[in-house]
Amino acid sequence: MDEKxxxxxxxxxxxxxxxxxxxxxxxxxxxxxxxxxxDEGVIVIKPSGVPYAEMAPSQMVVTDLEGKPFSGxxxxxxxxxxxxxxxxxxEGVGAxxxxxSKWAASFAQAGRPVPAYGTTHADAxxxxxxxxxxxxxxxxxxxxxxxxxxxxxxxxxxxxxDAAAVPGVVVRGHGPFSxxxxxxxxxxxxxxxxxxxxxxxxxxxxxxxxxxPDYLLDKHYYRKHGxxxxxxx
Amino acid sequence: MDEKxxxxxxxxxxxxxxxxxxxxxxxxxxxxxxxxxxDEGVIVIKPSGVPYAEMAPSQMVVTDLEGKPFSGxxxxxxxxxxxxxxxxxxEGVGAxxxxxSKWAASFAQAGRPVPAYGTTHADAxxxxxxxxxxxxxxxxxxxxxxxxxxxxxxxxxxxxxDAAAVPGVVVRGHGPFSxxxxxxxxxxxxxxxxxxxxxxxxxxxxxxxxxxPDYLLDKHYYRKHGxxxxxxx
Amino acid sequence: MDEKxxxxxxxxxxxxxxxxxxxxxxxxxxxxxxxxxxDEGVIVIKPSGVPYAEMAPSQMVVTDLEGKPFSGxxxxxxxxxxxxxxxxxxEGVGAxxxxxSKWAASFAQAGRPVPAYGTTHADAxxxxxxxxxxxxxxxxxxxxxxxxxxxxxxxxxxxxxDAAAVPGVVVRGHGPFSxxxxxxxxxxxxxxxxxxxxxxxxxxxxxxxxxxPDYLLDKHYYRKHGxxxxxxx
Amino acid sequence: MDEKxxxxxxxxxxxxxxxxxxxxxxxxxxxxxxxxxxDEGVIVIKPSGVPYAEMAPSQMVVTDLEGKPFSGxxxxxxxxxxxxxxxxxxEGVGAxxxxxSKWAASFAQAGRPVPAYGTTHADAxxxxxxxxxxxxxxxxxxxxxxxxxxxxxxxxxxxxxDAAAVPGVVVRGHGPFSxxxxxxxxxxxxxxxxxxxxxxxxxxxxxxxxxxPDYLLDKHYYRKHGxxxxxxx
Numbered sequence: 001m002d003e004k005x006x007x008x009x010x011x012x013x014x015x016x017x018x019x020x021x022x023x024x025x026x027x028x029x030x031x032x033x034x035x036x037x038x039d040e041g042v043i044v045i046k047p048s049g050v051p052y053a054e055m056a057p058s059q060m061v062v063t064d065l066e067g068k069p070f071s072g073x074x075x076x077x078x079x080x081x082x083x084x085x086x087x088x089x090x091e092g093v094g095a096x097x098x099x100x101s102k103w104a105a106s107f108a109q110a111g112r113p114v115p116a117y118g119t120t121h122a123d124a125x126x127x128x129x130x131x132x133x134x135x136x137x138x139x140x141x142x143x144x145x146x147x148x149x150x151x152x153x154x155x156x157x158x159x160x161x162d163a164a165a166v167p168g169v170v171v172r173g174h175g176p177f178s179x180x181x182x183x184x185x186x187x188x189x190x191x192x193x194x195x196x197x198x199x200x201x202x203x204x205x206x207x208x209x210x211x212x213p214d215y216l217l218d219k220h221y222y223r224k225h226g227x228x229x230x231x232x233x
Numbered sequence: 234m235d236e237k238x239x240x241x242x243x244x245x246x247x248x249x250x251x252x253x254x255x256x257x258x259x260x261x262x263x264x265x266x267x268x269x270x271x272d273e274g275v276i277v278i279k280p281s282g283v284p285y286a287e288m289a290p291s292q293m294v295v296t297d298l299e300g301k302p303f304s305g306x307x308x309x310x311x312x313x314x315x316x317x318x319x320x321x322x323x324e325g326v327g328a329x330x331x332x333x334s335k336w337a338a339s340f341a342q343a344g345r346p347v348p349a350y351g352t353t354h355a356d357a358x359x360x361x362x363x364x365x366x367x368x369x370x371x372x373x374x375x376x377x378x379x380x381x382x383x384x385x386x387x388x389x390x391x392x393x394x395d396a397a398a399v400p401g402v403v404v405r406g407h408g409p410f411s412x413x414x415x416x417x418x419x420x421x422x423x424x425x426x427x428x429x430x431x432x433x434x435x436x437x438x439x440x441x442x443x444x445x446p447d448y449l450l451d452k453h454y455y456r457k458h459g460x461x462x463x464x465x466x
Numbered sequence: 467m468d469e470k471x472x473x474x475x476x477x478x479x480x481x482x483x484x485x486x487x488x489x490x491x492x493x494x495x496x497x498x499x500x501x502x503x504x505d506e507g508v509i510v511i512k513p514s515g516v517p518y519a520e521m522a523p524s525q526m527v528v529t530d531l532e533g534k535p536f537s538g539x540x541x542x543x544x545x546x547x548x549x550x551x552x553x554x555x556x557e558g559v560g561a562x563x564x565x566x567s568k569w570a571a572s573f574a575q576a577g578r579p580v581p582a583y584g585t586t587h588a589d590a591x592x593x594x595x596x597x598x599x600x601x602x603x604x605x606x607x608x609x610x611x612x613x614x615x616x617x618x619x620x621x622x623x624x625x626x627x628d629a630a631a632v633p634g635v636v637v638r639g640h641g642p643f644s645x646x647x648x649x650x651x652x653x654x655x656x657x658x659x660x661x662x663x664x665x666x667x668x669x670x671x672x673x674x675x676x677x678x679p680d681y682l683l684d685k686h687y688y689r690k691h692g693x694x695x696x697x698x699x
Numbered sequence: 700m701d702e703k704x705x706x707x708x709x710x711x712x713x714x715x716x717x718x719x720x721x722x723x724x725x726x727x728x729x730x731x732x733x734x735x736x737x738d739e740g741v742i743v744i745k746p747s748g749v750p751y752a753e754m755a756p757s758q759m760v761v762t763d764l765e766g767k768p769f770s771g772x773x774x775x776x777x778x779x780x781x782x783x784x785x786x787x788x789x790e791g792v793g794a795x796x797x798x799x800s801k802w803a804a805s806f807a808q809a810g811r812p813v814p815a816y817g818t819t820h821a822d823a824x825x826x827x828x829x830x831x832x833x834x835x836x837x838x839x840x841x842x843x844x845x846x847x848x849x850x851x852x853x854x855x856x857x858x859x860x861d862a863a864a865v866p867g868v869v870v871r872g873h874g875p876f877s878x879x880x881x882x883x884x885x886x887x888x889x890x891x892x893x894x895x896x897x898x899x900x901x902x903x904x905x906x907x908x909x910x911x912p913d914y915l916l917d918k919h920y921y922r923k924h925g926x927x928x929x930x931x932x
Contacts, residue, residue, distance in 0.1 A: 027891075030819070047932065048930055048932060049932060100818075102894070102901065105817060105819060106901035106902045106905055109899075109901075109907050110906055110907030111909070112907075117342040118342040118408070119408065120408065137912070137914040141914075173911045173915055191261065192261070198335060199335055199339050205434060205904065206340060206342075206437070207345070213406075216367075216373060216406055223377075231281055231282055231311050232281050232282030232308075233281060233283065233307055233308055350576075351571060351574065351640060351641070353496070353566045353641065424493060425493075425494070432572050432575060435569065435572035436572045436576045438671065439573060439667060440576055441572070441575050441576030443577070446639075448606055448607075449606060456610075464515055465514055466515060583808040583872070584804060584874070585874065586729070586799045586804060654727060657727065658726075661801070665801055665804055668802065668808075669805045671903075671904065672808075672809035672811055672900060672903070673811070674805070674808050679833065679872075682834070682872060689777065696774075698747050699749065699773055
């Protein structure tokens with residue numbers, strides 16, 4: 001392993017994790033961020049249950065691509081297996097974020113996808129953010145965190161949703177996962193998912209029921225993504 | 234061009250843009266503020282997609298009165314064309330603000346004007362803040378940002394609403410625009426619009442349905458505006 | 467006038483006004499606090515429309531007991547006449563606060579008193595916080611701010627509510643006023659009024675409809691007030 | 700008494716109390732935290748009605764195990780008797796927290812337990828957080844604070860709820876109490892209780908009605924608690 005590259009990844013994962021309580025998405029020790037370096041053959045993730053105020057870059061946990069930690073480290077986040085499944089099944093994903101952010105988690109608790117009620121949603125998510133089915137008792141007994149990854153993959157495949165175009169999900173009864181090409185995108189998508197979930201609830205309280213027309217969804221999504229994007233520098 | 238005046242305008246536009254995340258109206262790179270100097274023949278606006286934390290006054294983009302940027306600059310905000318249409322059609326408007334602030338955007342997403350439920354509203358907006366119709370697919374294909382400006386102008390003209398007395402709007406499925414004689418007023422109106430939208434939702438959750446009587450709307454609006462205003466120094 | 471005493475009052479009124487945006491009750495230049503010194507024969511109040519960030523203790527406006535400002539000062543808050551009426555009619559009131567704080571103002575906009583749903587309410591307000599009737603057009607034309615004071619007094623007298631035991635009100639379509647023996651109490655009551663209004667809305671959203679029993683209201687109110695109080699040092 | 704141990708306890712109780720306004724759970728002087736040292740024979744609790752900004756570790760009040768303060772101190776929190784009853788009846792409880800935090804208090808005001816709608820809840824509370832019955836007038840007259848403790852104990856015993864597995868309650872019409880093995884746990888449980896109450900309300904506003912299945916509740920609770928826990932270091 002390239003020591004310098006590992007140190008860089010640890011620093012970046014540390015900063016991405018610290019961005020979550022800063023953005024108001026995480027309380028106590030909830031939430032975790034990881035990144036993958038497929039060339040280097042490593043995943044780097046937050047350690048389990050360490051308070052954010054005491055966390056240091058050196059404590060980030062390095063594992064192989066199957067999520068097996070190299071020796072002599074803290075225990076990785078208990079949700080690691082979910083991250084691993086997402087990296088193995090969603091091509092091009094470079095980072096994964098899990099939080100219990102209030103509004104997205106409340107959609108998860110209500111068992112509902114987050115509808116695309118406006119352009120704020122369309123700027124980041126090309127259509128509704130899906131909600132998985134409830135895991136069965138057998139799945140939870142067998143491998144809870146791994147099966148959480150599997151049910152996310154099943155949800156996207158079953159509904160033919162492109163995980164690159166809809167970089168987030170709410171897991172039934174649990175909370176949101178989001179991802180992106182890199183840490184910056186994955187963290188931003190977790191912020192946006194919670195914000196559009198909040199606005200979706202407000203929209204419904206105001207009597208709103210209609211999602212935006214497909215042509216407006218297209219316009220906003222492709223204004224920011226793909227070959228014809230013209231947002232940003 | 235007067236270099237010193239341009240530098241002043243850039244500084245002022247920079248500060249007005251920075252006031253939006255400060256006021257909690259903007260996350261990530263959402264939102265944009267511009268101002269116009271009709272004598273100088275310029276519009277100055279935020280660059281597209283630059284993080285607020287990295288933004289500098291020198292990066293503000295200067296364009297002519299049709300929104301054509303002078304060469305050698307960053308790309309202007311993608312919403313520039315909307316700002317231009319508003320400057321061309323709403324007399325006396327010196328600055329325009331666009332955000333995705335949560336409560337105002339939720340009225341936009343629900344397709345509803347913001348009702349004048351109280352004096353907080355009346356102090357700044359002389360009547361309900363209108364909601365535009367949905368843009369058609371043809372309009373969005375032709376010139377999305379320009380047509381967003383046009384549908385705002387159409388909404389005010391069609392309902393005979395005076396844009397000087399009601400300095401804001403919510404664009405269907407999108408979010409709020411507000412404006413004012415200068416940057417300070419335009420930013421304040423964006424703050425007030427989100428606050429009264431929030432209070433309007435709370436009012437409805439409490440069972441409130443009646444807007445304030447016209448004579449109270451008059452009293453509060455004219456206490457702060459026009460020849461007989463007696464608020465302030 | 468005792469110069470030193472006046473300077474003290476100005477400093478105290480300045481600090482009380484600054485506490486409102488700090489507590490999240492006030493945006494922009496909304497809100498005003500005054501105090502009265504009956505022995506000295508003065509009322510001291512915030513000037514009208516001065517931004518909080520630029521405000522200085524020396525700018526606080528001194529008036530006589532009828533609300534006539536002594537010469538050579540800034541214009542007083544436009545709501546001064548309301549404060550004066552409250553001082554003239556509510557015995558023992560030493561300070562008055564007016565805000566447009568969101569939750570209390572939303573009860574005002576919905577035309578509803580704030581029900582006593584819990585002990586947080588009972589600790590400060592001995593029963594529901596009343597809502598005034600709407601002012602008539604004639605009253606608003608005649609003397610808007612003075613009549614706002616009169617309708618508050620009418621609301622308490624008409625319902626035989628003791629303004630010392632229920633130190634706050636919501637004015638229909640407008641917002642809350644609160645008061646107390648001194649500036650500290652009046653400011654605290656404005657904080658509590660907004661908090662219990664927020665909790666009252668949440669309680670109703672959860673299906674709660676019952677106010678607390680009178681014996682619990684009594685217990686909590688008298689635990690903190692009157693001869694048998696045993697809260698505090 | 701061991702002076703050094705007492706000083707340590709005072710410092711720890713001070714810090715735990717200060718954590719409550721920091722976490723947004725407490726306004727003004729509301730809220731109180733205590734701890735017990737059964738070996739030392741003392742309970743240490745916040746003094747009554749002292750503003751957080753002026754509070755010092757030395758002011759924490761030391762009492763015996765029946766809640767009788769040693770002489771020469773400030774008056775203890777008026778809720779001390781509730782804390783004492785909880786220590787006497789709930790084995791293994793080392794610290795107690797009381798707040799009027801908005802969302803938990805609103806469940807109390809609505810007279811409703813907080814349902815276990817998701818894994819955020821299950822991570823800390825093994826099942827719904829119960830709501831006590833209303834105290835009778837006789838109970839309130841006799842010994843309000845002591846009977847508040849008794850009705851909490853009655854609620855847990857009557858419903859055969861294990862106070863170690865469900866370390867919190869909402870007292871009808873009043874607000875939440877939470878506890879834990881030590882100050883850190885008790886404070887964290889007060890934060891979690893308010894957060895899951897907030898999310899429970901949001902879940903219901905989104906149409907959610909189903910609590911999580913028992914096997915998911917088991918999985919999350921025992922992932923963090925007991926002999927087979929694998930969360931944390």
